[in-house]
Amino acid sequence: MSTTARRRHGRIGEKLHDVLSARYHWWRCERCESAGEQTRLLLLEAAFREIHEQGFQAASLSRILKDTGVTKGALYHHFPNKQALGYAVVDEIIATTLRERWVKPMQEANDPIVTFITLLQEEGKQIDEEMVRLGCPLNNLSQEMSPIDAGFKSRLESIYDEWREAIAQALRRGQGHGQVRPSVNVEKAAIFIVASLEGCLGSAKVAQSIDVLHACGTGLIHYLKSLHT
């Protein structure tokens, strides 16, 4: 049985898609409509990791191919060029992850400040050394590509807008419920909250220290509490 055949027909079953597709590229994904779609997702995830580790410009297609076992012909069958691969990573991985972890919880929040602090603490617990070293994928890509590529810039800016908007809306609802001081400019507050969160992740990355992350998080929490009535 050839490697190619195994990649297309093999099955495992129960385990998580993310783990499998990252580790066993011969696993046939049930969620995928076709075998081609599976290869595409495999490439997307590998590209995400490569970009997270090296940055977009330094990300090597050859290395992605080596890591996945996919050939260059396959890659260029699914993506017209490196830029399109990068855009797909932003749209299909970074944007969706942020929506799931940060936007949705804020949209469903009863108390915006309590919710955000809880979110900070829960996400903070999940961050390991590897994550501290590499930093926030959204921030990394934004800082690198926004000034030099309009396609990246518009995509990444939309993500930030969505995030800030969710926070601002939640803060405004909080004002209605008497949880947030009426004098607070919710749009400006949202801008600062997102900026300082990214700043904290960046500081922790430079220091490669979870302690710095938590110390910085404390400051952000103090600011958030200062918005409370």
Next chain:
Amino acid sequence: MSTTARRRHGRIGEKLHDVLSARYHWWRCERCESAGEQTRLLLLEAAFREIHEQGFQAASLSRILKDTGVTKGALYHHFPNKQALGYAVVDEIIATTLRERWVKPMQEANDPIVTFITLLQEEGKQIDEEMVRLGCPLNNLSQEMSPIDAGFKSRLESIYDEWREAIAQALRRGQGHGQVRPSVNVEKAAIFIVASLEGCLGSAKVAQSIDVLHACGTGLIHYLKSLHT
């Protein structure tokens, strides 16, 4: 008169070194001990700009040589490799600029909070569109190189440490003078101040908007005022 000879002997006189060395590479710098030192500084400044615009890894030595009119032989006479050139940019340009603009003023501050807010506003005025597009050189280089190069990491981290230390010391003096609330943990506050300032610059860079920068600065000022007694 050959280009080489003009570069070594030419003189102009009164004007500023920075402007001259950037525009007229044949100007003989009085501050420089030797003709070689002048070429070295010319390369350093060009490298700083190239790194600021492209990032370190994407920075092209060929482009630096093209911009300055210096040849490859001259570059490798002054710097053993690209990495050493990058380190020199950090040590001799980025570190000194930060000390001058942010560390010294805080060391000499009477009221740390008032001083920092004033500093924010004054530096904020000087930031033009080009600066918003390219972002903070210190932050850019830190985010790009810290995870992948120990030499960059230690240099950049030292700069941040020095900066935070100056802020923390100033806040502590402020506590002594009754200007800063005694309950404030000055080290953690300094970490958060630096982080959110860099975060604000990063947010403005992604949005390529001075408005975002000022909105974000407002948030930081609110936080700083919350430290006041």
Next chain:
DNA sequence: GTTTATACATACCAATCGGTATGTTTGTCA
């Protein structure tokens, strides 16, 4: 005037990059 080190200048190199052209395998549908 000769020597010597500094300060370049020119030509070249292997490695890697993103991208392309062309050939082959596979699943599907008639």
Next chain:
DNA sequence: TGACAAACATACCGATTGGTATGTATAAAC
């Protein structure tokens, strides 16, 4: 069972990269 398109696989390409080897001009010392 044959046709056909989707899904790859292999080989190759020009451009650019950081780096090196070698040659030359200049200023200062003797």
